[in-house]
Amino acid sequence: MSQTCRGEHLAVGTEILLGQIANSHARTVSLEFANNGFFIYHHSAVGDNLGRIVEAFRVAAARSNVVVVTGGLGPTADDLTKEALAQFLGRTLWLSEEALRQIEAYFQARKRKMPDENRKQALCIEGGELMDNPNGTAPGVYVEADGVHYFLLPGPPLEMVPMLRNHVLPRLRRLFPHEQVLVSRVLHLCGIGESDVDEQIPQWLAQANPTVAPLAGEGEMLLRITARAEDEDRARALIAPVEADLRRRFSPYIYGVDDETLASAVGRCLTAAGQTLAVAESCTGGGLSSMITGVPGSSAYFLGGVVAYDNRVKSSVLGVPESTLTVHGAVSEETARAMAEGVRNALGSDWGLATTGIAGPGGGTPEKPVGLVYVAVAGAKETRVFRLQLRGSREQIRLRAAKQVLWRLWQALAGTAQPHGGN
Amino acid sequence: MSQTCRGEHLAVGTEILLGQIANSHARTVSLEFANNGFFIYHHSAVGDNLGRIVEAFRVAAARSNVVVVTGGLGPTADDLTKEALAQFLGRTLWLSEEALRQIEAYFQARKRKMPDENRKQALCIEGGELMDNPNGTAPGVYVEADGVHYFLLPGPPLEMVPMLRNHVLPRLRRLFPHEQVLVSRVLHLCGIGESDVDEQIPQWLAQANPTVAPLAGEGEMLLRITARAEDEDRARALIAPVEADLRRRFSPYIYGVDDETLASAVGRCLTAAGQTLAVAESCTGGGLSSMITGVPGSSAYFLGGVVAYDNRVKSSVLGVPESTLTVHGAVSEETARAMAEGVRNALGSDWGLATTGIAGPGGGTPEKPVGLVYVAVAGAKETRVFRLQLRGSREQIRLRAAKQVLWRLWQALAGTAQPHGGN
Numbered sequence: 001m002s003q004t005c006r007g008e009h010l011a012v013g014t015e016i017l018l019g020q021i022a023n024s025h026a027r028t029v030s031l032e033f034a035n036n037g038f039f040i041y042h043h044s045a046v047g048d049n050l051g052r053i054v055e056a057f058r059v060a061a062a063r064s065n066v067v068v069v070t071g072g073l074g075p076t077a078d079d080l081t082k083e084a085l086a087q088f089l090g091r092t093l094w095l096s097e098e099a100l101r102q103i104e105a106y107f108q109a110r111k112r113k114m115p116d117e118n119r120k121q122a123l124c125i126e127g128g129e130l131m132d133n134p135n136g137t138a139p140g141v142y143v144e145a146d147g148v149h150y151f152l153l154p155g156p157p158l159e160m161v162p163m164l165r166n167h168v169l170p171r172l173r174r175l176f177p178h179e180q181v182l183v184s185r186v187l188h189l190c191g192i193g194e195s196d197v198d199e200q201i202p203q204w205l206a207q208a209n210p211t212v213a214p215l216a217g218e219g220e221m222l223l224r225i226t227a228r229a230e231d232e233d234r235a236r237a238l239i240a241p242v243e244a245d246l247r248r249r250f251s252p253y254i255y256g257v258d259d260e261t262l263a264s265a266v267g268r269c270l271t272a273a274g275q276t277l278a279v280a281e282s283c284t285g286g287g288l289s290s291m292i293t294g295v296p297g298s299s300a301y302f303l304g305g306v307v308a309y310d311n312r313v314k315s316s317v318l319g320v321p322e323s324t325l326t327v328h329g330a331v332s333e334e335t336a337r338a339m340a341e342g343v344r345n346a347l348g349s350d351w352g353l354a355t356t357g358i359a360g361p362g363g364g365t366p367e368k369p370v371g372l373v374y375v376a377v378a379g380a381k382e383t384r385v386f387r388l389q390l391r392g393s394r395e396q397i398r399l400r401a402a403k404q405v406l407w408r409l410w411q412a413l414a415g416t417a418q419p420h421g422g423n
Numbered sequence: 424m425s426q427t428c429r430g431e432h433l434a435v436g437t438e439i440l441l442g443q444i445a446n447s448h449a450r451t452v453s454l455e456f457a458n459n460g461f462f463i464y465h466h467s468a469v470g471d472n473l474g475r476i477v478e479a480f481r482v483a484a485a486r487s488n489v490v491v492v493t494g495g496l497g498p499t500a501d502d503l504t505k506e507a508l509a510q511f512l513g514r515t516l517w518l519s520e521e522a523l524r525q526i527e528a529y530f531q532a533r534k535r536k537m538p539d540e541n542r543k544q545a546l547c548i549e550g551g552e553l554m555d556n557p558n559g560t561a562p563g564v565y566v567e568a569d570g571v572h573y574f575l576l577p578g579p580p581l582e583m584v585p586m587l588r589n590h591v592l593p594r595l596r597r598l599f600p601h602e603q604v605l606v607s608r609v610l611h612l613c614g615i616g617e618s619d620v621d622e623q624i625p626q627w628l629a630q631a632n633p634t635v636a637p638l639a640g641e642g643e644m645l646l647r648i649t650a651r652a653e654d655e656d657r658a659r660a661l662i663a664p665v666e667a668d669l670r671r672r673f674s675p676y677i678y679g680v681d682d683e684t685l686a687s688a689v690g691r692c693l694t695a696a697g698q699t700l701a702v703a704e705s706c707t708g709g710g711l712s713s714m715i716t717g718v719p720g721s722s723a724y725f726l727g728g729v730v731a732y733d734n735r736v737k738s739s740v741l742g743v744p745e746s747t748l749t750v751h752g753a754v755s756e757e758t759a760r761a762m763a764e765g766v767r768n769a770l771g772s773d774w775g776l777a778t779t780g781i782a783g784p785g786g787g788t789p790e791k792p793v794g795l796v797y798v799a800v801a802g803a804k805e806t807r808v809f810r811l812q813l814r815g816s817r818e819q820i821r822l823r824a825a826k827q828v829l830w831r832l833w834q835a836l837a838g839t840a841q842p843h844g845g846n
Contacts, residue, residue: 307728361719
């Protein structure tokens with residue numbers, strides 16, 4: 001009779017609670033579990049303190065039946081994970097001669113003598129078994145007690161991840177054979193607010209399987225569709241009609257799926273069309289180029305960019321007429337248009353993008369407040385300029401302006417109908 | 424009578440437990456607490472499930488007296504943090520007309536009507552108070568119950584971090600006044616590795632007051648000197664000799680203190696010298712310009728930049744001779760030199776910077792492997808080119824290259840002796 005896996009990840013290490021290192025294992029364990037149809041219901045982290053680690057085990061055992069612990073298996077006095085679990089379970093620790101020989105061999109292979117303190121790494125919990133660690137000195141420990149399965153893994157990622165895949169997940173597949181598969185599909189949207197989306201799909205948001213979860217990003221948002229089923233095909237069959245409906249409603253805004261970004265989606269369209277891109281940036285200050293070139297292989301379609309912070313650069317390099325700058329100002333529809341067309345001509349690209357605006361905190365006026373941004377998309381047929389009034393910090397305004405102009409280019413490339421409104 | 428702060432961070436969001444996003448707030452909250460002399464004893468994360476969030480509050484309240492929660496304050500049905508805390512505390516939620524007006528104004532500023540579901544963002548917990556959020560629609564909530572202080576913050580980092588600094592930490596300083604004042608001084612180093620620093624200062628690292636804590640950053644590192652004393656003057660008196668010794672050892676690498684960044688330190692030097700800057704980027708792809716223009720007021724000294732991804736841009740806009748590109752290649756000392764001098768001439772700046780290299784993952788060869796980067800600093804007197812072999816992902820190589828060239832410019836501006844070696 002098999003029950004459901006209720007997974008929990010516990011990270012042990014004071015350096016995590018001091019913020020000196022990120023607890024990246026939490027995400028790794030969650031991803032590996034999800035990819036195998038298992039679910040992690042809790043993440044927790046505790047410092048190198050025996051009492052608090054014991055308490056963390058007490059909390060975990062009360063709510064989870066699979067507890068994956070990372071860290072605290074090292075040789076030093078503040079490595080206490082095994083000691084804490086043994087104390088919580090009221091069990092003893094015993095020294096595995098076999099593990100000790102493996103640790104000594106590990107040092108011999110590196111022409112070093114094993115320090116005495118490494119002996120404690122060969123300790124195993126009464127009733128448990130050791131998982132060998134080909135990439136380090138600390139073996140893992142598996143032990144079951146009162147229906148809870150504990151997996152103790154070393155902290156270094158290059159040791160932890162292989163043990164998770166080679167020891168933990170295979171055992172879970174045996175322990176929970178009828179576990180359903182969990183499949184997720186993520187839609188990326190730009191140019192529409194989370195609440196505008198949610199208003200239109202109350203029935204999906206209320207549904208249990210597949211679930212549809214909105215996730216607000218910076219200047220964009222995600223819709224995550226997650227289905228549970230006996231196998232992957234059935235799960236995808238549950239997702240398909242939901243995705244189809246969401247695309248019917250929001251197609252002008254949906255630029256990509258799963259791991260795609262605005263920059264990679266634009267790159268995909270440019271590659272497919274065999275076209276090239278150049279950008280002229282003022283308020284985004286290089287952030288737009290950086291977003292585009294963050295995509296591996298972008299050199300195939302991105303010719304380059306000009307960061308025209310000073311007006312002389314706008315005129316000398318981009319050929320923006322002095323008169324345009326004096327009559328309409330650097331932050332204007334006319335300047336944005338001239339910048340986009342100017343960089344397209346100067347660099348000889350198929351498409352030219354431009355951003356000009358007031359990122360703040362200073363520089364705003366009643367007529368041209370902080371957050372006023374013009375973005376332009378220049379192509380062979382026409383140049384479109386969009387006026388945006390963005391809110392937020394300097395960083396937010398720069399980021400959102402860059403995403404807005406990429407989204408407008410994506411729409412032009414994808415040939416999607418222009419939706420009403422901007423940000 | 425003041426007791427000790429026992430902090431806990433609780434992240435709410437199913438996307439974290441599915442591993443779709445990293446729980447970066449845990450580290451941020453820990454760092455901000457540590458910098459203020461407070462300590463986080465537990466991290467935890469739970470999904471968008473009312474019952475489990477309520478249980479997470481029960482666990483937190485039993486072991487912590489300060490609980491910082493991030494996420495779950497959005498407008499949608501699966502945003503449940505306030506509802507869960509109200510249920511756990513047995514309190515009601517009330518609608519703040521003031522908050523509602525602010526949210527409506529937020530939408531009006533975007534020329535949009537507030538969707539009805541955003542009304543719930545104006546809900547506050549009985550007996551609590553709202554913290555305004557200038558960067559988003561979700562105000563934070565502070566409420567105290569049975570000696571436990573709860574701070575509910577929105578999930579988007581650009582909204583959460585300012586609220587943590589402007590609302591949470593000031594209140595904690597009032598709630599938990601240290602008998603002794605805690606004063607920190609942070610030195611920012613570039614161009615030297617953490618282990619090279621550590622092995623030179625074992626005595627400082629072992630010392631209790633002031634403490635010296637090394638913190639590895641991306642392409643740079645920090646040394647945080649923290650002293651406790653009866654008053655601020657005495658604390659600073661404890662810090663002074665330690666800082667003096669660290670500066671004696673590492674002065675060529677120490678570009679700034681406390682909140683300074685490489686870009687702001689360079690900006691400070693340029694402003695003081697009344698000089699201007701222009702940059703030519705290949706492998707950094709706009710990241711260098713973006714770093715420079717991220718500093719408010721940078722338009723006073725930054726004229727602009729050219730992202731020369733395509734070789735034609737290197738020659739046409741920057742005037743790099745075709746022969747240099749064909750004979751030495753785009754990734755070479757000669758090209759880096761020509762790019763830095765070219766952009767300095769083209770834009771008429773006092774200083775010109777250049778980066779060219781192989782960020783990967785593709786494009787490497789045995790002679791020019793991924794991570795090989797040349798950075799150049801061109802001034803009125805001379806042009807210096809530095810050959811770097813950087814490690815890490817595409818993103819890390821781009822970031823480290825940008826920081827290296829800024830650091831080299833800072834050295835030229837600060838007139839510091841050139842230390843041996845690069846990264």
